[in-house]
Amino acid sequence: MAEVGLLPFARIALQVSRAVLPRYRSRFSKRQFSQPQLLAILCLMRYEDWTFREAEVRLSEHRELRQVLGLVSVPDFTTLYRFLQRLDDQTIDRAVGETVHRLRGSLRQKRKRARVAVDATGLAQGAVSTFFVRRMHHHGQKPLPWRHWLKWVVAVDLDQQFVLSQLARRGPWNDCANLPAVVEAASQQTRIGVVLADAEFDSERNHTYIRQRLGAQSVIPAKRGKKTWRVHGVRAEMRRAFPQRIYRRRALIESLFSSVKRKLSARAPGRSLPMQMRQALLLGLSFNLYRLKHRRLSLRMSTEPTYLINVKRTEKSISSGAKAHFFLAFDVGAKAPTPKPHLWDAF
Numbered sequence: 001m002a003e004v005g006l007l008p009f010a011r012i013a014l015q016v017s018r019a020v021l022p023r024y025r026s027r028f029s030k031r032q033f034s035q036p037q038l039l040a041i042l043c044l045m046r047y048e049d050w051t052f053r054e055a056e057v058r059l060s061e062h063r064e065l066r067q068v069l070g071l072v073s074v075p076d077f078t079t080l081y082r083f084l085q086r087l088d089d090q091t092i093d094r095a096v097g098e099t100v101h102r103l104r105g106s107l108r109q110k111r112k113r114a115r116v117a118v119d120a121t122g123l124a125q126g127a128v129s130t131f132f133v134r135r136m137h138h139h140g141q142k143p144l145p146w147r148h149w150l151k152w153v154v155a156v157d158l159d160q161q162f163v164l165s166q167l168a169r170r171g172p173w174n175d176c177a178n179l180p181a182v183v184e185a186a187s188q189q190t191r192i193g194v195v196l197a198d199a200e201f202d203s204e205r206n207h208t209y210i211r212q213r214l215g216a217q218s219v220i221p222a223k224r225g226k227k228t229w230r231v232h233g234v235r236a237e238m239r240r241a242f243p244q245r246i247y248r249r250r251a252l253i254e255s256l257f258s259s260v261k262r263k264l265s266a267r268a269p270g271r272s273l274p275m276q277m278r279q280a281l282l283l284g285l286s287f288n289l290y291r292l293k294h295r296r297l298s299l300r301m302s303t304e305p306t307y308l309i310n311v312k313r314t315e316k317s318i319s320s321g322a323k324a325h326f327f328l329a330f331d332v333g334a335k336a337p338t339p340k341p342h343l344w345d346a347f
Contacts, residue, residue, distance in 0.1 A: 006048070055077065116156065152283070165186040183209070207235065221242060260284075260287050
């Protein structure tokens with residue numbers, strides 16, 4: 001039986017890969033596997049959190065998946081590893097841009113200025129349990145097994161919850177100087193109306209770049225330095241009258257990080273730093289493909305059960321003077337709880 005959701009994801013990954021990569025690298029290629037096929041397999045690896053050897057085993061067991069990818073034979077795990085070594089960051093950026101173009105969809109959405117948030121998160125270098133690491137440190141008082149990790153910096157469309165641009169580097173590191181590069185790459189994908197960032201990116205240069213170069217509003221809390229220090233320019237405005245209501249939506253980028261780590265992966269495996277960086281960039285591409293697969297669903301990602309979302313939609317559609325005679329539309333397969341009396345007192 002085909003794995004749930006794997007075949008649609010493979011179709012979309014192959015379509016996007018064909019749009020950004022030529023069929024073969026050169027005219028002397030063996031023509032056994034095309035470049036879009038190998039890139040789609042790498043996205044599947046990030047989507048299912050497979051290793052290279054696991055990908056070879058899964059493809060050999062999954063006949064429907066091979067048919068969707070157009071594979072006559074199964075590529076060896078070394079073939080996938082060498083293709084990842086040859087894959088450059090520009091190709092992944094073009095693939096991310098293709099997904100953004102498809103996610104933006106209609107002309108009306110393209111004309112609308114996007115609300116963008118910039119933030120960074122850490123990715124583990126391996127599959128070691130963080131609970132196991134903390135427990136070892138607590139009982140043995142030994143230093144942690146690693147001092148560095150991979151830091152993934154992204155610019156996210158808050159309204160539609162997908163990645164606009166990204167970069168990865170070795171952490172720990174202060175990414176204040178990386179904000180212009182990430183926002184500039186995001187502005188090439190869509191028009192930006194407002195940029196939200198936390199105090200890590202607090203800098204007068206960042207405010208000046210966003211407001212003068214992009215013509216967008218910047219909301220970054222001015223928390224660098226002591227409160228007794230005198231600040232000037234936009235940072236002084238942020239300290240005097242901070243737009244808290246606009247800044248609240250920045251928390252949605254934390255929801256995106258949580259969704260990526262829960263649904264896809266929380267690690268960027270690799271023995272070398274360049275391989276880990278490519279794995280992190282592929283993770284962002286895979287998440288956009290995942291959002292593209294579910295583009296017909298609600299754009300607001302929520303941790304609530306499906307039936308609760310439908311209850312809220314039904315409550316909004318009922319007028320205040322309506323009676324209690326109405327029907328709730330539940331999704332197929334969703335288990336509806338027994339209604340409590342106090343929920344319907346308003347009707």
